[in-house]
Amino acid sequence: MTSLVWLTILLPLCGAIANGIIAFRKPEARGPVTAIGVGVMLASFAIAVMVFQELAAGSGEAVKVLLWQWMPVTERLTINLALQVDRLSVVLLLVVTGVGSLIHLFSAGYMHSDKGYARYFAYLNLFVAFMLILILGASLPVSFIGWEGVGLCSYLLIGFWYDVDANADAGKKAFLANRIGDFGVLIAMFLIWWHVGTLDYAGIAERAPAALPYAGGVATAIALFLFLGCTGKSAQIPLFTWLPDAMAGPTPVSALIHAATMVTAGVFLVVRTGVLFALAPVALEVVALTGALTAFFAATIGLRQYDIKKVLAYSTVSQLGYMFLGVGTGAFSAGIFHLVTHAFFKALLFLGAGSVIHAMHHAQHHGHSHGDPQDMRNMGGLRKAMPWTFLLMLLATLAIAGVPPLSGFFSKDEILTAAFVRGETNGIYRISWLLGLAAALMTAFYMARLLAMTFLGRFRGGSEVEPHLHEAPAIMTGPLAVLGVLSVVGGALNLPSFVGGSHKLEHWLEPVTEPATRLMDALVLPHGSTELMLVGGAVAIALIGLALGLRVTMRGPIAVPAMAPAETGIWRLLHGKYFIDELYGRLFVGPTVWFSRTVLWKGFDQFLVDRLGVGGTARVAQGLGWLGSRLQNGQVALYVTLFAVGVVIILRTLAG
Amino acid sequence: MLLGPSLALSAVLFALGMLGVLVRRNAIVVFMCVELMLNAVNLALVALSQLHGPSGQLMVFFVMTVAAAEAAVGLAIILAIFRHVQSVDLKQFNLLKG
Numbered sequence: 001m002t003s004l005v006w007l008t009i010l011l012p013l014c015g016a017i018a019n020g021i022i023a024f025r026k027p028e029a030r031g032p033v034t035a036i037g038v039g040v041m042l043a044s045f046a047i048a049v050m051v052f053q054e055l056a057a058g059s060g061e062a063v064k065v066l067l068w069q070w071m072p073v074t075e076r077l078t079i080n081l082a083l084q085v086d087r088l089s090v091v092l093l094l095v096v097t098g099v100g101s102l103i104h105l106f107s108a109g110y111m112h113s114d115k116g117y118a119r120y121f122a123y124l125n126l127f128v129a130f131m132l133i134l135i136l137g138a139s140l141p142v143s144f145i146g147w148e149g150v151g152l153c154s155y156l157l158i159g160f161w162y163d164v165d166a167n168a169d170a171g172k173k174a175f176l177a178n179r180i181g182d183f184g185v186l187i188a189m190f191l192i193w194w195h196v197g198t199l200d201y202a203g204i205a206e207r208a209p210a211a212l213p214y215a216g217g218v219a220t221a222i223a224l225f226l227f228l229g230c231t232g233k234s235a236q237i238p239l240f241t242w243l244p245d246a247m248a249g250p251t252p253v254s255a256l257i258h259a260a261t262m263v264t265a266g267v268f269l270v271v272r273t274g275v276l277f278a279l280a281p282v283a284l285e286v287v288a289l290t291g292a293l294t295a296f297f298a299a300t301i302g303l304r305q306y307d308i309k310k311v312l313a314y315s316t317v318s319q320l321g322y323m324f325l326g327v328g329t330g331a332f333s334a335g336i337f338h339l340v341t342h343a344f345f346k347a348l349l350f351l352g353a354g355s356v357i358h359a360m361h362h363a364q365h366h367g368h369s370h371g372d373p374q375d376m377r378n379m380g381g382l383r384k385a386m387p388w389t390f391l392l393m394l395l396a397t398l399a400i401a402g403v404p405p406l407s408g409f410f411s412k413d414e415i416l417t418a419a420f421v422r423g424e425t426n427g428i429y430r431i432s433w434l435l436g437l438a439a440a441l442m443t444a445f446y447m448a449r450l451l452a453m454t455f456l457g458r459f460r461g462g463s464e465v466e467p468h469l470h471e472a473p474a475i476m477t478g479p480l481a482v483l484g485v486l487s488v489v490g491g492a493l494n495l496p497s498f499v500g501g502s503h504k505l506e507h508w509l510e511p512v513t514e515p516a517t518r519l520m521d522a523l524v525l526p527h528g529s530t531e532l533m534l535v536g537g538a539v540a541i542a543l544i545g546l547a548l549g550l551r552v553t554m555r556g557p558i559a560v561p562a563m564a565p566a567e568t569g570i571w572r573l574l575h576g577k578y579f580i581d582e583l584y585g586r587l588f589v590g591p592t593v594w595f596s597r598t599v600l601w602k603g604f605d606q607f608l609v610d611r612l613g614v615g616g617t618a619r620v621a622q623g624l625g626w627l628g629s630r631l632q633n634g635q636v637a638l639y640v641t642l643f644a645v646g647v648v649i650i651l652r653t654l655a656g
Numbered sequence: 657m658l659l660g661p662s663l664a665l666s667a668v669l670f671a672l673g674m675l676g677v678l679v680r681r682n683a684i685v686v687f688m689c690v691e692l693m694l695n696a697v698n699l700a701l702v703a704l705s706q707l708h709g710p711s712g713q714l715m716v717f718f719v720m721t722v723a724a725a726e727a728a729v730g731l732a733i734i735l736a737i738f739r740h741v742q743s744v745d746l747k748q749f750n751l752l753k754g
Contacts, residue, residue: 632752633753634749634750637679637681
């Protein structure tokens with residue numbers, strides 16, 4: 001079955017093509033679209049499970065599936081289109097196809113009345129195909145196809161409702177931010193090829209330690225360029241600004257692409273090329289600190305957002321920061337662990353939010369209200385109308401906040417413990433750890449705030465809207481329930497020893513992470529009182545954050561958007577997202593636009609090319625023509641004179 | 657026999673004809689000057705046949721034939737132009753001005 005792993009890619013790809021054709025020919029045919037769109041995902045998931053079982057039965061050896069020779073450039077460089085099934089890729093394979101299937105199912109309900117239904121599923125299937133290429137690729141170039149492809153699908157789906165300018169702009173922004181990161185990946189690939197001589201992941205892991213001096217400039221440069229790519233794809237400082245805007249897409253897209261799968265590709269890439277990062281301790285510190293800073297700052301912004309999806313978007317950025325903090329400490333398995341649990345609870349949160357938005361939109365439509373269906377100030381008290389969604393969102397909130405024994409608690413705790421251990425000898429990790437702790441507190445706070453504003457208290461969206469609120473259909477709550485179960489029990493993947501677990505995921509991933517961890521100082525996790533203190537602290541922080549969030553939010557009445565007072569002081573700063581967008585606008589976008597407009601457009605194109613080049617040539621020809629036309633004055637006398645002069649000159653020449 | 661004076665006369669006639677073509681504005685006069693130039697050439701050809709045999713004299717017949725034809729066509733053109741612009745002044749003939 002492992003040799004047929006390419007089917008998991010081919011099926012969604014065929015689904016995308018079929019749905020694409022339907023989208024052109026018969027866009028109203030929802031039945032076949034659902035059958036194809038969801039069917040290929042379920043089939044893909046089934047194959048993934050079989051591949052997983054086969055791999056689990058083995059000893060952990062990576063299996064390479066060579067499809068064909070792609071670019072036989074020289075004898076030294078032959079790029080094959082090969083897939084690699086190992087313990088890392090199979091974990092992500094299961095997550096992507098599993099969570100992907102659930103989100104496809106949810107979408108069938110959520111998007112049911114959208115006129116772009118077929119187009120939506122075509123894009124979504126295409127995304128899954130590219131995502132699987134990305135994680136299954138056996139070498140950087142193959143993964144890069146997927147890397148670019150998911151970026152494309154992300155762009156297409158963010159701008160799915162392209163008739164609204166803001167959505168199209170958000171898509172463009174995401175694409176451009178990703179391009180900056182992709183540039184880093186390309187440079188890194190060139191450097192790896194130049195210095196290591198291969199682009200295969202296996203080859204890199206094997207040869208890099210000998211080819212690159214430890215902590216040398218080359219290794220650091222490669223790792224940092226790769227990480228630049230990760231900051232673009234995974235929305236880290238400084239390229240994180242696109243992700244919150246990406247919420248312009250349909251909510252299931254936010255769940256699948258901008259929470260569970262694509263944005264975690266950066267974390268995956270760091271783990272995949274872990275050897276290169278292990279060779280560059282400085283780069284690892286950069287990764288950890290960037291992750292921690294992102295986790296912290298994104299969490300602070302999340303404290304003061306009112307759009308339910310924006311809160312979740314900043315939460316995603318923040319949680320991705322955690323993952324990078326994890327891999328930055330060298331605890332690769334902790335990063336992957338958090339990636340998996342985050343995929344569960346964040347997909348659940350987004351789908352829950354989607355369910356809420358769906359209900360709000362529907363109710364506002366029937367209640368003839370024009371409020372923003374995503375603004376939490378218009379919500380409140382939804383638990384009565386949507387008990388299932390509330391219950392599942394509550395579970396996800398507890399999971400992300402890190403309340404034991406839910407999944408988020410274990411994964412987050414592991415990352416923070418790793419950062420703590422590294423921090424004992426290295427100041428940068430100590431700072432990162434503190435930032436991580438602070439972010440954990442804020443995570444609990446803003447999630448409690450989200451829950452309270454949405455589901456608790458009284459409904460603020462108007463009495464004519466309220467009676468139309470109702471729970472989502474089963475096709476939407478079903479996937480939510482599955483994700484809810486996964487969010488609760490996901491921690492079982494990697495139970496730590498203090499609850500009697502055996503770090504299953506960590507051992508499972510060992511064959512993949514071993515070449516990298518061998519190069520680093522061993523991460524000796526604390527036991528006994530230190531461990532208990534850390535765990536106790538984490539639990540306390542989560543509970544305090546939740547309690548504070550509830551208390552602060554429920555303290556007084558919440559004003560609807562139209563009545564809300566202007567934000568002041570620090571709240572203005574947080575609500576305005578630190579005005580990073582404005583800063584980037586001034587620093588990069590403005591000058592680029594200015595340069596493009598005045599120098600490139602007006603200066604180069606309009607003046608140099610158009611006026612001097614094209615216009616100039618025309619003018620020269622015109623001038624010469626004018627000179628020539630002066631000779632043609634219609635006077636025979638002049639012609640004769642010229643003729644005579646000519647004859648004289650010719651005769652003179654012949655005679656001379 | 658009289659080669660030098662004959663050629664000199666021919667040159668003078670040719671130069672006069674040329675001058676007339678260049679400076680006169682009346683189309684008829686210019687036309688006559690062209691004829692004068694042709695005949696100057698004829699004279700030179702006849703005179704030079706003393707040195708080179710009768711081929712020069714033979715050539716003169718051709719020139720005369722062409723001159724006759726040219727006179728017919730040329731006068732017809734001048735007449736046509738005159739009908740058009742009511743003038744034989746060359747300055748008025750500037751329809752082909754570039």
